[in-house]
Amino acid sequence: MKRHLYTSDHDDFRAVVREFVEREVVGNIEGWEQQKLTPRDVWLAAGKQGILGLAAPEEYGGAGALHDYRYRNVVIEELNRVFATSLAGGFGLQEDIAIPYIVELGNDGQKQRWLPSMVTGEIIGAIAMTEPGTGSDLRGIATSGRRVDGGWIVNGAKTFITNGIQSDIVIVVVKTDPEGGSRAFSLLVVERGMDGFSRGRQLAKVGMDGQDTAELIFEDVFVPDANLLGELGGGLNQLRNLLPLERLSIAAQAVASATSVFDSTVKYVDERRAFGQPIADFQNTRFELASMRTEIDVTRAFVDQAIVAYNASDLTVVDAAEAKLWGSEMQNRVIDRCLQLHGGYGFMLEYPVGRAYQDARVQRIFGGANEIMKEIIGRDIVGRR
Structure with missing residues (x-):
């Protein structure tokens, strides 16, 4: 098509x-x-x-x-x-x-x-939401901002922060009002060099080896009023409104990654021989390739439509959750099957499929774990906010 x-x-x-x-x-x-x-x-x-x-x-x-x-x-x-x-x-x-x-x-x-x-x-920018004791539950964030003359004193820690080592500015989700309920959180921009702001460990991950992911530590960091991003107390709503773009990005990455791995696998099975013939000549191989290409093409069609909707300011939270959920699950299924077609060579990191297999796994976690995507979609189906 x-x-x-x-x-x-x-x-x-x-x-x-x-x-x-x-x-x-x-x-x-x-x-x-x-x-x-x-x-x-x-x-x-x-x-x-x-x-x-x-x-x-x-x-x-x-x-x-x-x-x-x-x-x-x-x-x-x-x-x-x-x-x-x-x-x-x-x-x-x-x-x-x-x-x-x-x-x-x-x-x-x-x-x-x-x-x-x-x-x-x-x-280089970063955003800091996740904490050592808080993942997808943003209301559980404990990093606090105490109001002082001219700004806030921020204390707390964040983890799993992409660009965490190299980032020059970090958009930090901070609890600025302990009694504020849904309006307890604000976005404060912490800059490299601010007193009390430090990097913890650069984290060792399963995949994405060339990307720096770190812990961030805030110890009595003074953040001036000029670094409040958006509305005071509007953090959760601001995150909710902007998360669909992040999830569209994850879905787009999923389609692009699955496509690249699939294309390299087609080339591999056409060149690799077993039992006197190319692996591609076995019916099972052709059936696997047919199923994978169909999954990729159907997913790409949905993600392309999500891109069109985003461009028209029509991409909903549910649409983005569906794209992220399906796209990341498809990516992991396809890459796993491509690795299987490579046999033992697929498990070697010298082959792109092995590295892609490691890199793909986090797609089902970040941007909101896929279980959260299902909750967003399910609540919409049964009419719950």
Whole structure:
């Protein structure tokens, strides 16, 4: 089935992204994974190439494409085409969370302070929600902000923070009113170098080895009034309104990753021989490939429609939850079956399918665990808020 998502402008942009990926990414992936970090120079190169800041308004140096997610999807597809999953995840945090939060919630002064350098890659952003004792239950957040003259004193800890080591600004979910109920939480931007703000361990993960994930520690950190992002006490509603974009990003990553692994598997089974013939000539192999391609194509059709809905400001919380739930489950199913078709070689990390297998597992957890996605969808079905 012919895909109708892109225009010639998107195709031209893809050529730019592909050239960047071949020049700056392909030969460096293994080194980044060994370092457990994607260095800043690739961020700066991406900024120079115009690949970062797609959602930022033009007056701040961006592309002004916040409501044309097709450009972001091109970047996601091209990075996953070469199995640069960690870099895709790091860029995704910047492009689909940090920058949109500042664009949508920030005042003019905040946008001027942060967005131009985020577009160039000089400032790397992160968001800190998850805590050691709190995962998907955001109401259980304990990191506190005590009101003082001119700002807040923040104490607490966050964990599993993507871009946690390299981030220059962190959007932190903080309890600013212990008695505030649903309005107890606010978003405060903590900047590198603030007294009392430190990084804990760089966490060892199952997959995504080239992406820095860390613990963050806040010990009597003074955060000025100028760093309150959005409305005081509006944190949960702000998160709720902006989470659909993060979940769309995860679904898009899922389709792009599954596609790349599937394509490499088709090539492998056509070249690999067993019992005197290519593996692709066995009926079981062809049936597996047929089932996987159908799953990928059907999922892509749904995610493409979700992108169209997002561009039209029509993507609902439920739509995004369905895309994230189905996309991440499909990704894991397909990659697992591709690994099986590789046999023992699939379990070797020198083959892309082995690394992709590790990298895919977190997709069912972050952005809200898939059990939470089911709860969101289920509540909508039975009419519960």
